[in-house]
Amino acid sequence: MKVINKDISQITIPTPFAVGDTHVYLLKGDKLSLVDAGVKTKEAWEALTSQLKQLNYSPNDIEQIILTHHHPDHIGLIEEFPRVKSIVGHRYINPFLIRDEGFIDNYIEFFKTCFHVNGVPESFQSEMEKERKAFDYFGRGELTEFIDQGQNLPGHEDWSVIETKGHAQSHLSFLREQDGMFIGGDHLLQHISPNPLIEPPYEGQNDRSKSLLQFRSNLIKCKEASIRTVLPGHGPVFSNVDEVVEHQLSRQEQRADKVYQYLKKESASPYQICKQLFPKQYEKQIGLTMSETIGQLDYLENEGLIEKDLVNGQYVYETK
Known part of the structure; x- marks a missing residue:
């Protein structure tokens, strides 16, 4: 206190x-x-x-x-x-x-669909159902x-x-x-x-x-x-607000550049990139790590550096 x-x-x-x-x-x-x-x-x-x-x-x-x-x-x-x-x-x-049940059902279903289209294997789908337990808190x-x-x-x-x-x-x-x-x-x-x-x-x-x-x-x-x-x-x-903000922005840009450098070598799904960014965390924290990965891809796409294509129902990203 x-x-x-x-x-x-x-x-x-x-x-x-x-x-x-x-x-x-x-x-x-x-x-x-x-x-x-x-x-x-x-x-x-x-x-x-x-x-x-x-x-x-x-x-x-x-x-x-x-x-x-x-x-x-x-x-x-x-x-x-x-x-x-x-x-x-x-x-x-x-x-x-x-605790709107319809909202919660749609919430879980969104992540199942989102993860599938971003290349996450079916073996992780059960993790999404576990999200219901988070509502206990x-x-x-x-x-x-x-x-x-x-x-x-x-x-x-x-x-x-x-x-x-x-x-x-x-x-x-x-x-x-x-x-x-x-x-x-x-x-x-x-x-x-x-x-x-x-x-x-x-x-x-x-x-x-x-x-x-x-x-x-x-x-x-x-x-x-x-x-x-x-x-x-x-x-x-x-x-030290300015310093903290600049640090947060710089750290994010560095992570985005890591994604960009990876995509310069080969095209990849968000899940493949997630494994590269978070090799020790992704299996236990698939939701958090995929959120971070998709965010970096949104940023690079917004900067005009990469583009995505839907291949067999799943996104694949590559540099422009």
Whole structure:
């Protein structure tokens, strides 16, 4: 637990995921709000309640929950606060909270189809069904208010909402311009590079969003904003925003160049490229590694350096 200033405190919560601990933030204003809600485990709840107690609060004192995005380490405990009447976030979070079965079925089916067309062997298809179990870590509930770019946080009118899609299509961050405080969720991290995850099209969309391109654009947006201090979802609080953004962009470009150099030698499917990029990780983390690979291919294609062709129902990429 860390008191950031008189109206913001950071609470650190364990997760069962490789990313490690996650941070949530207690925000004082016209309402007492919790920004994000950890993962749905006993250990997370014990850590959260213990640190609230150190701050002289209890779960009964929380009036509102504000969500940066829909991932399970950020929305897991939303139903544990008896006085919460307001849960706010991007509208794309809602299907995950209400456990819309049709949405979940389509979500799983999208990845099965996506992986097939990108060359992933059938032996990995069962991994997609395991994704249903990830929903066990999600809290159940429903957003009471949708927020988006250009609005202010309810109960905290000095905080503005900034769209930061990329890591998730539901991702929002929050900036207080008067002192440059930035609650960044998983968009802006100092110690690791967030993985811009591919997701199915949402209602009203025909195609999946190109998450890595969104992520890059929104990183640059952060350079142009008046951010002085980043309060992240993982890792240390930091202030060297320009340096971190440049490092993230450079690291991504280096990985894209590795893909480009490989394709200069031979054409390949995304799965074949994934194995080259992540030889030790791809079998155990096929979803994450394929998201990263497809993102790099989206980037190179957008730069006009490569093109793809559909061969026997599967994509093959080559340089132009």
